[in-house]
Amino acid sequence: MPPVGVVILDKPIGITSRKAVSEVGRLAGAKRSGHAGTLDPLATGVLVICLGRATLLSSYLAGGTKVYLVTATLGMVTDSYDLDGTVVSQCDASECRREDIENTASAFVGTIEQLPPAYSAVKYQGRPLYYYARSGTEVERKPRTVSVDSIDILSMGADEEGVKAGFRITCGPGTYIRSLIHDIGDRLGCGATVSALRRVRSGDFDIDRAIPLERFSSGRLEVGAALISMEAATAGFPSATVLLEGELPVKQGKPLEISMLKGPPPDVSVFRVMSDSGSLLALYGPPRREDGPEITGRAVRVIRASTLEMGDDEASKAH
Secondary structure, three states: OOOOEEEEEEEOOOOOHHHHHHHHHHHHOOOOEEEEOOOOOOOEEEEEEEEHHHHHHHHHHOOOOEEEEEEEEEOEEEOOOEOOOOEEEEOOOOOOOHHHHHHHHHOOOEEEEEOOOOOOOOEEOOEEHHHHHHOOOOOOOOOEEEEEEEEEEEEEEEEOOEEEEEEEEEEOOOOOHHHHHHHHHHHHOOOEEEEEEEEEEEOOEEHHHOEEHHHHHOOOOOHHHHOEOHHHHOOOOOEEEEOHHHHHHHHOOOOEEHHHEOOOOOOOOOEEEEOOOOOEEEEEEOOOOOOOOOEEEEEEEEOOOOHHHOOHHHHHHHO
């Protein structure tokens, strides 16, 4: 049976998130695979990979707080905002003090607007920005509102590449660390580029649970042995439990009625709906404005559909 669940991968440097997902999916024998939150080729660390029906959870598992360990080279600016790009300017940053960096970085804590890097997967007229950047075509990059919870300086030093500053950055989903470091460097007046990046937390998953790709590709660990169930992967979500007679309507994505539930529903934008036996059936959101008082939620993602809605292969496995 093809695997269904979530794998927390420690992505190695030098490959895209898509490549990492494809490799894990191939080794697992999964028909479908996806990831929750992209990492640049330069970046390492926590990559949440969803296999089989768990891909329905990808966009929801991509939310939550992210924590990154970042090394920035001061006095250097590249077109990609990291060392994978072409150097466009350099200067002597040896007089840049830790206090200056701390004061400058503090201005970027909170809700901020940032431009995505030219070399990023953000779409413009249906194509990713990196497509235009590689062809030398300039296009409009629209600012995005993101949340930065904290920026802590962990180290200062220098090597043959120049002055280095180490940061621990805690932020919300959608934040581009490369843009953040670029903007801090720009505000400092010396420029800065990312020279190392590691994600140590993504939502409820931290680096201690992440498994290096090499352990799978070498055959030392089967992907199936590392699978986290959809129920465990969403354990941090608020939940509601339906009575037995409410399971079929939920599997069919019908409006959630208060009479179907064993208790009050969570007052949040997205919550799990669980069977009485503990299976994840669907994700629901708030009711619509026109719904009556008996409706307490609307389906945003049906995880376990009724057998009538499954394909032949899935339906045969359900019996």
